Amino acid sequence: MVALALAACASLCRAQEMAQEPPRLAADRHTDAHIAETIRQVSADRIRQTVEKLVSFQNRSTISAQDEESIKAGKGIGAAREWIKAEFARYSKECGGCLEVKTDTFTEQAGERIPKPTEITNVYAVLRGSEPKQAERIVLVTGHYDSRNSDTFNGTDPAPGANDDGSGTAVSLECARVVSKAAGKLKFPATIIFLTVAGEEQGLNGSKHFAQMAKQQGWKIEAVLNNDIVGGDLGPGQDSSVVRVFSEGLPAVASDAEIKRIRMLGGENDSTSRELARYIADVGRSYDAGVKPLLIFRLDRFLRGGDHYAFNQQGFAAVRFTEFREDYNHQHQNVRKDDASGIEYGDLSKFVDFGYMAGVTRLNAASLASLASAPAPPTSVKMLTKNLENDTTLTWEPAAGASTYEVVWRSTNAADWEYVQTITSGARATLKVSKDNVIFGVRAVDAAGHRSLPVVPEPER
Ligand SMILES: [Zn+2]
Secondary structure, three states, X not given: OHHHHHHHHHHHXXXXXXXXXXXXXXXXXXXXXXXXXXXXOOOHHHHHHXXXXXXXXXXXXXXXXXXXXXXXXXXXXXXXXXXXXXXXXXXXXXXXXXXXXXXXXXXXXXXXXXXXXXXXXXXXXXXXXXXXXXXXXXXXXXXXXXXXXXXXXXXXXXXXXXXXXXXXHHHHHHHHHHHHHHOOOOOOOOEEEEEXXXXXXXXXXXXXXXXXXXXXXXXXXXXXXXXXXXXXOOOOOXXXXXXXXXXXXXXXXXXXXXXXXXXXXXXXXXXXXXXXHHHXXXXXXXXXXXXXXXXXXXXXXXXXXXXXXXXXXXXXXXXXXXXXXXXXXXXXOOOEXXXXXXXXXXXXXXXXXXXXXXXXXXXXXXXXXXXXHOOOOOEEEEEEOOOOOOOEEEEEEOXXXXXXXXXXXEEOOOOOOOXXXXXXXXXEEEEOOOOOOEEEEEEEEOOOOOEOOOEOOEEEO
């Protein structure tokens, strides 16, 4: 009898388990028809015009000219800065003044790559969130508009910077154009900032200043998308179906106590920047951007750095987008042709793939729009660890704009979230999954299905 009952249970229990098998996340698309329509407005031709205009300023080195005369002549970083401001202002006019166009100007003292005190200006446009309670949440896209040639101290000879980083500057501008246009029909509860910085090539000066200002003023930046070298260089070996998305593992700002906690919990792969990267992977599955994100679990490429790190250093979640394969003959090089080898050097527009750039821009715009449409992420997310047990109980504080929540999880050795369970009532969930074997996250979902960034719970005893 006992054996029979056990056999019956074995099959019944397995059947129950199977019925309870939660949905696999990979198949789960979160598409908003309005966002899909918005990103269709991205224009490869507009992007080409922007990059060619930036190249026309001849040399956009941070130490190049910015006097009135040069600005009038359309030469140097001052002229580039004025043109970017005017572009943002033009987009704002087209959306009934929906963008606030701003500058962040400061003097960088002489240093390793700055020969004399130099004025640096970051230019940005703010699309203020529609919900007073949520407008203090900020998502941000950035690129650097300064350029360089072979010599960091050369501010006069051609430094076209079409790819590095005319491309990233064009992503910020084109996102501003299409997302602000959509803002009439589409409400974004959170604030979006479209940023272009200078000083990157001299030592991340612009982004450092901006991130420090944001930190000092208590800005609640949830996500920074840094685009640097996203031109899809047309040289051999390029894979124009993907864009790399770099994210830091251990947070730059983690204290010794936090490092200790991360080690205890196996949290090395769950920085807020990495959750942002996974969010972008989800956006890549949900929208037909034309270019897919390829997550690289590393801060940046070898021997290189970028503006996302300046934000990481202030504790903000920030990732870097970069084309799959860089051509170093087309970066940081004087424009020239080597007759013996036939190699053409220099960061020229003719090496840029504008169709590819449109794909990268669509991925950025969809990520910004999804994040800014979503409810705030849940706060005080806890995992109860009072007793030894095989179930897992999670609790959290309700999030502004949320109507339901989702618990997501994955095996400790899986790169991305694998499973999801919807929690329709309350801010608490008990799952028949052992906390010892998986990593959990909790995210907020609004009535229209927009997902927030997931938050990994902290253990509570
Ligand atoms: Zn760059």
